[in-house]
Amino acid sequence: MRSELVIRARRLPWGAYALGAIVIAYLLWSLAPVAIAFLFSFNRGFSRSVWQGFSLQWWTGPNSVFHDSMYYDAIKHSFLLAAFAVIITVPLGVSLSVFLSRWRGRTSRPASLLATLPLVVPELVLSLAMFFLVTKLLHFISLGTPAQVLGQVTFILPLVIVITRGRLASIPIGFEEAAMDLGASPLAAFRLVLVPLLAPAILASAIVAFAVSIDDFVITQYMASTASTTSVPMLIYNATRGSATPALNATAIVMAMTTIVVTGTGYLLYRALSRREQITAVAGDQFPTVPALGEGVR
């Protein structure tokens, strides 16, 4: 009896430890290389693979990430594209999602499928398709920044739609109908009821649009024109196999840090928004006490 208990007590932790070890090993494997790349941005020499002592020259020196135009131009261009991507994709995607979830008619099914079609097309195929579209048909859109924005927005739009529709699925149309029954105009119902309820999804969409745009390589490269439209991922791709200095590592780290800070801030905001909602929900649960009070007055 006692020995059986001992065996049981031992058996479970062993499996749990093995599982825990796999998780730790995975996390190390997935993040340690990045930490090492960060370390090499402080290398004294020109190598990105052999440690030659500590220095700050790739962060502050004349050939550093902030002084060599090749690097900081790419950083600026990446941020420019990300700003455009967020500003265009979020309103476009959120309003399209509202349409898709609120529209009733024969066209609603094909419209839903059409909106998420890009999700099942490999990015390379989509990029090639848009490259031909821009170069062979829409001649007024030139390769370079305009085409890059166009490509990124097209690529990111379905992601915004997936995020927003997930949220919309949990907001019954009844809320807006109630507002309209109580005399709100459709516009007021949209602005005062739906938009506040969608706020977390709008924020999440903006964060994802930003992160995906900063990370995007294929469509940005296919839509690029001259060296001035090189984004950071393109720069890394073009320079990694060459003799680029550790300033390249520093550039990549600057982008990664920015994305982490922006996303982290966005996530904290998101949590604050959701928490406010929970409080409202709790207050909403007490709603029946309000007519009870009214009854008391009567």
Added chain:
Amino acid sequence: MYPRRYLLALGLPGLLWVGLFVTVGLYALIAIAVGGTDPILLTPIPAWNPLHWSTTDLRAVGAALRPFHGTDWVVFQRTCIYIALSLAGCILIGYPVAYYAAVRARRTKGLILALLVTPLLVSYMLRMLAWVGLLSPGGWVNFVLMRVGLMSHQLNWLQGRPVTVVLGLIYGWIPYFIIPLYASLARFDQRYLEASRDLGANTFQTFLHITLPLSKQGILAGTVIVALPMFGDYFTNGLLSGSSSTAMAGTLINTYAQSQTAQSFAAAVAVWLMVFLGILLLPYLRSSARATLEVAR
């Protein structure tokens, strides 16, 4: 209910955007694949009118991709093998990680989740850049393997080695596999596990008969999410190998696309790839379309 014109005003810009840039874009791809060639510049001319379609390039590329005999068959075969191996790696490594994070982790859950998401925020290219540094001649991987005694001399890991490419694909895409799998594992009711244990199943049996079947949808979703971009991935290959001996379907398309005169071949390979993926994904597309429509309803 909103008046129809309000809803249309909300939906039309987005629908026009997708309709024009995605649908017409994909049509442009087909038009190039079946189009002609400029007699002087040798650049492709799209055939917008289906009456003018010529299947010359499409057939030429189709012949090159013909199973076992075509010149590009080996590339296609290699693509499928690399992707199959990478998917197997993603499942073998990713499943225990997602399972632990979703089902077992208690106090450390938040931290683990944050660390699982971090690779998605650190860009793909930075993560590849990191490995190029580690794998270069004189890099830390060679150093460690020689110190441990597994190798007697420096190896150039970055010159056409399938091992490097497959491991690179796993490393690059596995975070995108783990997240949807985590989401599906976190969703299911933990009481199933308790019930299974109460009914006498041991941990392994519970996993085999309860957890695994319930996470099938998550594995499928993760697989599709990483497999699709892998079929168009040329950059992992380009960074970690750069050799034609490890070229994949994406490499083929990208190489043709870079050459002004071969762009119609790029389009033709892309069309064949979409046909192949369409057949491969048909079961998944049907189930996900059904799910999309249920959300719509």
